[in-house]
Amino acid sequence: MLNLIIVIAVVLIIAVIFTAYRVTTLVDVVKKKKSDSHVPPGNNFQGVLMILFLVGGIAAFFYFSMKEYDTYNLPIASEHAVITENLFWITMAITVFVFIVTQIFLFGFSYKYRHKENYQAHYYPHNNKLEMIWTIIPAIVLAWLIISGLKQWSVITGPAPDNAEVIEVMGYQYAWAFRYPGKDGELGSSDFRKIDAVNSMGIDLEDQRGHDDFMPTQLVLPKGKPVLLKIRGRDVIHSVYNPHFRMQMNAVPGMPTQFWFTPSVSTAEMREITDNPEFNYELVCNKICGKSHYGMKGLITVLEQDEYDSWYKETQENTFLKQNPGYLSEVPEELKEAAKIAAGIENIENEQKVTSAASSSK
Amino acid sequence: MSVTDIHLQEDLAHDDHHDEHHEQGFVSKYIFTTDHKMIAKQFLITGIFWAIIGGGLSIIFRLQLGFPEMSLEWLRPMLGQWITPEGKLDAEFYLALVTMHGTIMVFFVLTAGLSGTFSNFLIPLQIGARDMASGFMNMLSYWFFFASSVVMFISLFLETGPAGGGWTVYPPLSALPQAIKGSAAGMTMWLVSMALFIASSLLGGINYITTIINLRTHGMSFSRLPLTIWAFFVTAILGLLSFPVLLSAALLLIFDRSFGTSFYLSEIFIAGEALPNVGGSPILYQHLFWFLGHPEVYIVILPALGITSEIIATNARKPIFGYKAMIGSILGIGFLSFVVWAHHMFVTGMNPFLGSVFTILTLIIAVPSAIKAFNYITTLWKGNIVFTPAMLFSIGLVSFFISGGLTGIFLGNSVLDINLHDTYFVVAHFHLVMGSASFFGMLAGVYHWFPKMFGRMMDDKLGKVHFWLSFIGIYLVFFPLHYIGIAGFPRRYYSFTSFETFSIYGDLNALVSIAAILTFAAQFIFLFNFFYSIFRGKLAPANPWKSNTMEWTTPRFPGHGNWVGAIPKIFRWPYDYSKPGAKDDFIPQTVPYSHTPESNLEHEEELTKEEDLTGVEKVN
Incomplete structure (x- = not known):
């Protein structure tokens, strides 16, 4: 009922405006406004x-x-x-x-x-000097x-400075994954065919360098040291963007990209600068990537160098292999022992059990 | 159709037997017509239809952005399942809305609606031709566009929604239906529609170029062409060279989507499985797309600038300042527009050296654009300005062109683009410089040539009200977006609530949305004025704006063939306004120098000896 009234009201208003317009134009016609000049009134x-x-x-x-x-x-x-x-x-x-x-x-x-009557415009077709x-x-x-x-x-x-901290960032619908090189300081290779629900970045465990890699849930950066982000996309194009760092690079499937920069303000300092104790640097996806593009957020924490070192030391114990020992089965036989040491897996007896559990869950 | 074709031939052969026109049937006059004027009107009406749809879509997503808390339940009768049970806009449909808004506005309104209308209408009338070089191809051009429109329109009603990957439809997002719903049938229809659209553009473009080169009337040399024609000419060349590249990009995308090729796809793991595609490059698509995409923005703006040149000169009652420089900058912009495309791709990871090259080329293109702006302003200097609605919209265009053009200097500089790329700063930039400026060019053209199109006048007062509401409204919509962009807000975001960084400027977004709604509402004043005046407007005088160009020498309702009797000859350039010594403040192009000894300049006095005056009546 209300809708009907609204519709009728709108129709009536339009009719009134139309009639008023029609009346004024007709009045103008009747009055025959004198306008020998081509200049409309109200100029x-x-x-x-x-x-x-x-x-x-x-x-x-x-x-x-x-x-x-x-x-x-x-x-x-x-x-x-x-x-x-x-x-x-x-x-x-x-x-x-x-x-x-x-x-x-x-x-x-x-x-x-x-326009002014009896004024002639200045004929001024060109001036090469101007x-x-x-x-x-x-x-x-x-x-x-x-x-x-x-x-x-x-x-x-x-090229990034030689001492740059190398970190891998991967975008996928609709989140970010991060990988740090671990004790050996080198990222292992990866292969999109190895990706599954757990090995979200497709770490290729045939590569020894990857055995000590670890994947924290947020991007932690040292203040004052160059950081080299190795960037890739898993499904569609994403874009690694943060406006505070004035930093952006697309994450393209099939074409690894990179961006290096040096964070200069720690999260703690920024909390003071912005007067916001809740402040966090946020990793923004800035390339349309699907339904939840607008919710594709990553957390970035910038720590002082010493804080970073101790965070790194602590976190590097949680290697991907250690947390998911089932993947030892993908490690070539001759590298297994070394892999266990690199990944920090001590309890060798449990391996068999975990492997079977993991492979059944896979 | 064939009847008219034959007649056209006759017209060309013997101009004297002109009265023998048969009455055309409804179908051949209004539907499958080969008359360039009617085809222009077809493009215009279809363009207006699309502008309402495209603008309407933007209002829906502006409601979401400005008032994220608002219940949109009342839109359910129209949008159905795209309103979630909570009364919110579906996030995926939001992306489809921005995609369709962009596609519709760029291609269907500002390319077909603008070029299609005014190139078709003005080229024969302003160069003195009876019709286009090929009336039949011209007709095909419209009907391909119509077919393209039908396909795109139907895609709006698909269950999986229309294409949703942004108007640039970058793969892999646009190639994989599992990535976004819009990449299912909606994307297929988008590609089909664009293929038809490209065919339409090419048919039109070839015709425009051929007509301008071959069918100019006696005396109409290239150095006497109105700037509108120069702009349409270069625009058509740009389209002819760049649209085929878009077609190839679209074809490869069709292959990737439907036939299992890997042109753009490589190393993808999506929806729980690794795809077999390897070796392709998503960046290849971007290169191909922007090879059209960048000339495309000039395809959109150049005709508007041409129209503005004509209207500003006419209404300032002054010659356009620097006619040759204006032609030079049109040509310069046209050439450079082909070598700047990768400035859309600074942060895609392409070789940084390429980024440097494209930065240099991009900022060079700012020079001819600046020349144009300065020349418009100088044309106003010491003029005798008549503010017709067309003139107001032209001044508005120059204002937008400057405001939006200047922000291009930020975005074209690769190092600054790192932070601004894909933010609202970009949205503000191109909506002002290309969107609003071209839109104003289109409106200016409609107001200016309406009397020639329909033989009647549009209402002056309504036109002025329309201008001020639109002008202020558009600045209120797009100027604030610069601040939002500098603050880093990404475009194509359904909402900003997930990010603490973007928790600011809710109020500014609300203001933008309100301004957008008001601006959109103001366009209905125009629609009323337009359709009312077609039937009930005052009958137009022969030359209502006292203009020099030769379309105003045709009858009030020009028939198929435009001129009754012989086509007038041309003796001078189109910008002899307020020439010292002349009786009136304008001298039409059809007046020979030998008739105006009082105002001739020295070198023009020379020309009087060579003038061929056969068939020219002395009017005064």
């Missing part, structure tokens, strides 16, 4: 509106940009971001200047040169921006 008023829009728009722009600066400008948490942020704000200064000046000219001229000026000046400014940008681009995308 000056449009010019005034242009100026009002210009002033109001610029005022709102500056007011909001300044008031909200700390909200939209996330604090920086990596070393390269200091430089890129600098370039960002230089570019911002240049573009805002051009933006304001051109909009002032655009709306200002519109107002100033609005056009050279506004070809060359933008070209120089852009060239300068390009050069400053590319210098940093080549550093950021260049």
Whole structure:
């Protein structure tokens, strides 16, 4: 019933507006408004509106940009971001200047040169000097921006420093998996055919280097040390993104990618900076990946170097093999003993039992 | 059809026997017509239909983004199962909505609706041709587009929903139905529809190019073409060179989806099983897609810029400033648009050296764009500006083009793109520079050429109200998105509640949504004005805007063949507005220099000797 009333009301309102419009046009026809000029009435008023829009728009722009600066400008948490942020704000200064000046000219001229009777426009078809000026000046400014940008681009995308901490990040619908190289400092190889419900990253256990790899549930990073993320996607394209680190790289199935950076603010410090004791760095998926794309979150914790070292020492005991000893069956016979030592599996007698349990659950 | 074709031939052969037109039947006049003007109207009406659908879809997802807590139960009668039992929008359908919004707006509204309408309508009328080079191909072009539209429209009603992988439909997401529902039948229909669309574009484009090269009237040299025609010409070339690449990308995707090939698929484990595909590259698809995709944004904006050039010159009563520079920048943009595509791919993991190359090329393309903006502004300087609705929309276009163009300088710089890529900053950027600017170009064109299309005038006041509501509304929608983007909000997110980092700006998103709803509502003022004026508008005078171009020399309701009697000759460029010494503040292109000794410049006085005045009546 209510719906019906709403529909009727809408129809009536439309009918009223239509009738009113029809009446005014008919009245205009009857009155035969004198307009020998092709200029429609209210031309000056449009010019005034242009100026009002210009002033109001610029005022709102500056007011909001300044008031909200700390909200939209996330604090920086990596070393390269200091430089890129600098370039960002230089570019911002240049573009805002051009933006304001051109909009002032655009709306200002519109107002100033609005139609006046008995005024003739200035026949001014071209001026080569002017056009050279506004070809060359933008070209120089852009060239300068390009050069400053590319210098940093080549550093950021260049090879990681030798002492970088290598960590593997894998995106899958709809979560992240992380793998650390363990005691030997080297990640074992992986193969998508080895993936199953437990071995989510497809660690290839025929590779000895993988026997001591461990997979914590969050990404833990040392502050002040370069980190090299080895990135891959398991099913569709994802994107490893965090706005605090100003860091992003796609995770592409079939094509490993990487990104290195140096975290410069620990989680604890950031909690103070943001005045938010609950603060955590979040790993954001930034490439459309399916239904729960918007919920694909990973946790990142940045620790001081000594905290990181002790966390690493403690966590590396939980190797993948140790936690899932059933996978020892995938280890080649001649490497088994070494694998047990690398993975930290002590209780050898239990192996048989666990293996059968694991393989039955597989 | 054949009847009209024969007539056309006759028209060309002997212009004198013009009165022998047979009455056309309804079908050959309004449906399977070969008249470029009617085909233009068909494109326009279909484009308007799609704009309402595309805009409507965006309102649904803006409701979700602006008011995540709101119950959308009331949409159930329309959306059915896509409203969850809790009264929320289904997250997968949300992705289908953004995908279809993008596809519809970019291809069906701003490519077919804009180029299809105005290239078809204006090319023959402004160069002095009776029709397109091939009326039949032109008709096919529309009907391929229509078929493409039907397929895409039907896909909206599939049980698994329309395509949902974003308008760029990157594989593997778009290739694997197990990855997202939209990659089932919806994606198949998307690909079929796009294949038809590409055929339509090519048929149209070949026709535009051929017509402009071959059918210009006497005196209409390339250096006397209105800038609209230059823009349509370069646009058609861009489409002709880039759309086939999209077709190849789509074909390979069809093979991957349906025939087990591995062009784009490699090493995938999904839904509990490892797929057999190895050796493909998802990045290959992105290269192919953006090889069309980037020229495509210029295919969308160039016609709008051409239309604006014409309207600004006419209504500022001044020659367009730097006619040759404008042509040069259209050509420059056209060329460069083919060598910047990988700036969409800075963070895909492609070789960083490529990133450097594409950064340089991308920022170079900013130069011709800047020239255009400066030239528009200089055209206004010391003008005598008449604010018709078309002029208002053109000024609005320049404002959007500047605002959105400047943010491109951030995104084109690879090192800054690392943080901004795929955030709302990108959404703000392209919606202003390409979406809203082209949309305004389209509206400006409709307001300006409505009198020629339908022989009647649109209402001026309603047009102005429509402009101000749209202009302010669009800035309120897209300007705030820059802040949201700088704060790192990713695009294509159904909701931001999972992330603490994105817990801010709920209020700003609500504002954006309200502005979007109001802007959308304001378009109904236009729709009313448009359809009402077709039937009941004031009859249009011959040359309502006192314009120089030759479409205004045709009768109020031009028949098939456009001019009664001989096609007028052209003697001058299209921008002789407010020429010193001239009687009026405009001199149409059809007026010979020998008739205007009072206003001729020195080199023009030379030209009077060579003018062939046979068949030209002295009007004054």
